[in-house]
Amino acid sequence: MKYKRIAQVKTPEAFADYLREIGVALEFDVEMQVGEDAPLAQLYGGAGFKIGNRFCVQPMEGWDGTTDGRPTELTARRWRRFGESGAKLIWGGEAVAVLPEGRANPNQLMITKETLDDLASLRKTLQTAHSQRWSTNDLYIGLQLTHSGRFCRPNDKNNLEPKILYAHPLLNAKFGLDEDFPVLSDGEIEEIIVAYVRAAVLAQEAGFHFVDVKHCHGYLGHEFLSAVDRPGKYGGSIENRTRFLREIVKGIRCAAPGLAIGVRLSAYDFIPFKVGEDGVGEAEIWEGTYPYAFGGDGSGTGIDLTETHKFLSLLEELDVRLVNITAGSPYYVPHVQRPAMYPPSDGYQLCEDPLVGVARMVHAAAELKAKHPGLLIVGTGYSYLQEWLPNVAQNVVRTGMADFVGLGRMVLSYPEMATDILTGKPLQRKRICRTFSHCTTGPRMGMVSGCYPLDEYYKKRPEAALLKEGGKK
Numbered sequence: 001m002k003y004k005r006i007a008q009v010k011t012p013e014a015f016a017d018y019l020r021e022i023g024v025a026l027e028f029d030v031e032m033q034v035g036e037d038a039p040l041a042q043l044y045g046g047a048g049f050k051i052g053n054r055f056c057v058q059p060m061e062g063w064d065g066t067t068d069g070r071p072t073e074l075t076a077r078r079w080r081r082f083g084e085s086g087a088k089l090i091w092g093g094e095a096v097a098v099l100p101e102g103r104a105n106p107n108q109l110m111i112t113k114e115t116l117d118d119l120a121s122l123r124k125t126l127q128t129a130h131s132q133r134w135s136t137n138d139l140y141i142g143l144q145l146t147h148s149g150r151f152c153r154p155n156d157k158n159n160l161e162p163k164i165l166y167a168h169p170l171l172n173a174k175f176g177l178d179e180d181f182p183v184l185s186d187g188e189i190e191e192i193i194v195a196y197v198r199a200a201v202l203a204q205e206a207g208f209h210f211v212d213v214k215h216c217h218g219y220l221g222h223e224f225l226s227a228v229d230r231p232g233k234y235g236g237s238i239e240n241r242t243r244f245l246r247e248i249v250k251g252i253r254c255a256a257p258g259l260a261i262g263v264r265l266s267a268y269d270f271i272p273f274k275v276g277e278d279g280v281g282e283a284e285i286w287e288g289t290y291p292y293a294f295g296g297d298g299s300g301t302g303i304d305l306t307e308t309h310k311f312l313s314l315l316e317e318l319d320v321r322l323v324n325i326t327a328g329s330p331y332y333v334p335h336v337q338r339p340a341m342y343p344p345s346d347g348y349q350l351c352e353d354p355l356v357g358v359a360r361m362v363h364a365a366a367e368l369k370a371k372h373p374g375l376l377i378v379g380t381g382y383s384y385l386q387e388w389l390p391n392v393a394q395n396v397v398r399t400g401m402a403d404f405v406g407l408g409r410m411v412l413s414y415p416e417m418a419t420d421i422l423t424g425k426p427l428q429r430k431r432i433c434r435t436f437s438h439c440t441t442g443p444r445m446g447m448v449s450g451c452y453p454l455d456e457y458y459k460k461r462p463e464a465a466l467l468k469e470g471g472k473k
């Protein structure tokens with residue numbers, strides 16, 4: 001099936017018609033508002049927050065740190081551009097590992113005593129870039145803390161060294177692990193909790209306003225939520241599956257008082273997908289109820305947010321107010337996590353219009369916001385909207401479906417989009433992310449990440465030509 005490219009949808013009427021045609025319910029504002037009354041320009045205040053507008057830069061790593069976990073000039077450039085974007089909420093910058101063995105790749109940043117000064121200066125780089133144009137007293141910056149769990153590749157980009165919580169029948173098979181591949185013991189989990197708390201203390205020293213205790217995309221925090229078969233205190237009941245989070249939060253409150261805490265959450269998940277007929281993505285086969293998709297309805301591809309609501313109620317109880325709603329995982333359901341017209345090299349051809357994936361995320365965030373109005377909710381998955389991103393974003397914030405619009409890939413290709421929207425400038429169409437996925441395929445081919453097709457700096461790098469070939473696979 002052929003899906004229409006967004007660049008071909010030129011008028012609000014045509015966009016509304018196309019959404020109807022593909023059966024996607026997604027509201028958008030036809031008229032954009034500019035100036036201090038514009039919904040996207042509103043300050044998010046109260047309860048200790050002062051965040052100057054409703055744009056959030058999503059965490060995005062570049063596979064470009066040193067092997068001892070420090071940022072390089074490429075990392076600094078990305079953070080500088082995050083600061084220049086004009087967005088006032090910086091959600092984590094990028095995934096930063098709390099332990100060397102918990103890195104997703106040998107070039108992931110790490111937070112340790114040794115790298116503390118480097119991370120502090122990375123934060124300052126972002127803040128200074130921002131202050132050259134705007135005040136920084138309403139900029140809110142967090143650091144995303146991660147352990148990559150099942151997807152650790154700490155020593156070799158091509159070699160998984162997984163730390164798993166339970167034998168997942170499909171994921172163990174997909175990534176070449178035997179059924180009896182060892183799982184982390186409760187004692188090892190306790191050591192990881194200590195590492196998170198230590199990392200949070202260091203993040204506070206480095207001047208970050210908050211830390212994100214990442215629970216998304218198939219990494220360790222997220223895997224706890226589906227550890228329904230795991231015996232002992234970290235598996236089974238929802239209470240046990242959230243013990244990891246509760247113990248980290250308790251530890252941070254005690255060791256780093258005053259540091260705010262956030263959680264980026266895959267609010268729902270799907271059964272892993274595989275390349276099917278004609279290269280199109282299809283769900284793995286499963287008989288009966290599929291139990292391993294947190295926020296799923298048991299069918300493998302449906303959503304039931306009952307447990308997700310419970311998780312958010314727990315966050316409220318813990319006074320964790322910052323929540324970033326994302327979904328799925330880039331490793332086994334990229335179309336759920338990162339809607340794109342062109343799949344990454346380890347993905348599959350489109351099994352749905354990417355707008356379906358965008359709307360799914362927008363609606364999940366809205367449902368969660370409606371039941372948990374006191375939480376600061378960031379929505380994800382907007383980049384695929386391209387020309388229509390501003391219109392959907394304004395509608396979402398104006399109607400209270402989310403408090404912040406998160407920008408991921410769009411910030412790599414066109415960091416100033418938020419500023420252009422806020423100041424009413426026409427969008428720079430040549431810089432709009434067209435979801436070519438080279439920023440995902442690059443690292444899959446062992447390269448640093450970046451927007452090779454549209455960012456002048458990356459266009460000139462030798463990897464750009466290689467990707468043109470490899471990315472077509």
Ligand SMILES: Cc1cc2nc3c(=O)[nH]c(=O)nc-3n(C[C@H](O)[C@H](O)[C@H](O)COP(=O)(O)O)c2cc1C
Pocket residue numbers: 058059060061062093094095144216217264326337338339380381382383384406407408409410439440449450
């Ligand atoms: C190159 C790249 C790196 C990413 N790195 C991270 C990361 O470190 N942490 C994280 O939570 N999400 C990461 N993501 C996911 C994004 O934050 C975001 O959820 C995703 O790209 C969908 O949003 P978008 O449609 O605006 O791009 C990454 C995405 C890309 C493309």
Ligand code: SF4
Pocket residue numbers: 409410412413432433434435436437438439440450451452453454
């Ligand atoms: S490489 Fe550039 S255009 Fe392609 S998905 Fe990434 S940010 Fe968008």
